[in-house]
Amino acid sequence: MQTAGAAKTTASPHAAVRPEWLALRREEIIEPELRIVDPHHHLWDRPGARYLPLDLVEDVNSGHRIAATVYVQSRSMLRTHGEPAFAPLGEVEFANGAAAMGSSGVYGETRLCAGIVGGADLALGDAVLPVLEAMLTVSSGRLCGIRNAVAWHPDPAVGSTTARTVPGMLCNPAFVRGASYLARFGLALDVWAYHTQLDDVYALARSIPEVTVVIDHFGGPVGVGSDKVARSGMPAHWRKAMQRLAGLPNTRVKLGGAGMPVLGFGFDREEMPPASQVLAQVMRPYVEMCVEDFGAARCMFESNFPVDKGMFSYHVIWNAFKRLMQGQGASQxxxxxxxxxxxxxxxxLAI
Known part of the structure; x- marks a missing residue:
């Protein structure tokens, strides 16, 4: 069973955010009137890494028309009292507070955290039901999904989370049972897994056809460690697994996460932050293949901030996404x- 809030004592696997370095790159906003819903960001206050509601406000007001955002589980502000199973309610309460700030209009037009993806432990099986019900209550109706930390890789050089994960979590019968209950409440299941785990994602998604399964960050193509050495074979493995997932009508995919070191791009090692043209170029194969396989109606661009903020600015990544669509001649x-x-x-979401 996943223990709420359990974390390693290792350093953060994310690139450090350096505001002075990010300030070296400022771009004119492309298509500033295009309406955007950012479906994937976090909020947290960790040693050496703080991204709180006002930091999000600064980013969403940096030029693009961000109509709303979706907060995604990151084990923030877990309750330290009561039953451990209910500890993730603290995170939902925290995100709901940020949503109240956004709804006030004081900080701009963006509906911050209009949707909240919580972290109820699905490995509880039947016992997750009262946790989900409590989360719905404290979210003021904003709870829209659940995500658990499941990304695991046998190579210790591969890492994108400080959570303790073990192999086979997605195949655990109790986890599958817990995930099946999401359909009862109309909640989606977000899954951040590496491309080496996509067969498990497929088995899970196929076993719960009534639940919308959202595959995060391009499906986790790993570009470091042993997978970097064998990178010539990785894209084919990734593509085959993603095509198989695309055959399940209950799957969706988020396009983003290029700022995570695990994908292997290493923009943070450059003298200047990357321009949106550069980001568009490196993401193009993943975006084009996902859109081709899943269709635009089952794909969505994401910021993955502040995780990706260590490698590029908020306004730059959305410019990159827009450049990608211009390059493809996408319809409105x-x-x-x-x-x-x-x-x-x-x-x-109703916004």
Missing amino acids: EEKNALFSATALETYR
Whole structure:
């Protein structure tokens, strides 16, 4: 069973955010009127890494038209009292407070945390039901999904989370049972797993057809450790697994996460932050293949901030996504899906 809030004592696997370095790159906003729903960001206060609601406000007000955002589980502000199973309610309460700030209009037009993806421990099986019910209550109706930390790789050089994970979590019968209950409440299941785990993701998604399964960060193509050495074979493995997942109508995929060191791009080692043209170029194969396999109506662009903020600024990554669509000659309907409509449908947001 996953223990709420359990974490390693190792250093953060994310690139450090350096505001002075990020300030070296400022771009004109492309298509500033295009409506965006950012379906994936976090908030936290960790040693040496703080990203709280006002930090998010600064980013969403940096030029693009961000209509709303979705907060995603990151084990923030867990309760330290009561039953451990209910500890993740603290995170939902925290995100709901940020949502109240956004709804006030004081900080701009963005509906911050309009949707909340919580962290109820699905490995509780039947016992997760009262936790989900309590989360719905404290979220003021904003709870729209659940995510657990499941990313695991046999190579110790591969890491993208400080949570303790073990192999086979997605195949645990109790986890599958817990995940099946999400359908009862209309909640999506977000999954951040590496490409080496996508067969497990497929088995899980196939076993719970009534639940929308959201595959985070391109499906986790690993570009470090032993997978970096064998990188010539990784894209084919990743593509085959993603095509198989695309065959399940209950799957969706988030396009983003290029700022995570585990993907292997290493922009943070450069003298200057990357320009949006550079980001568009490196992401293009993953974006094009995902859109081809899943269709625009099942794909959505994501910021993955502040995780990705160690490698590029918020306004730059959204410029990169827009450049990608310009390069592909996407229709207005396709752009609407990728930038907002898929997120609104997936998380049942009314904004």
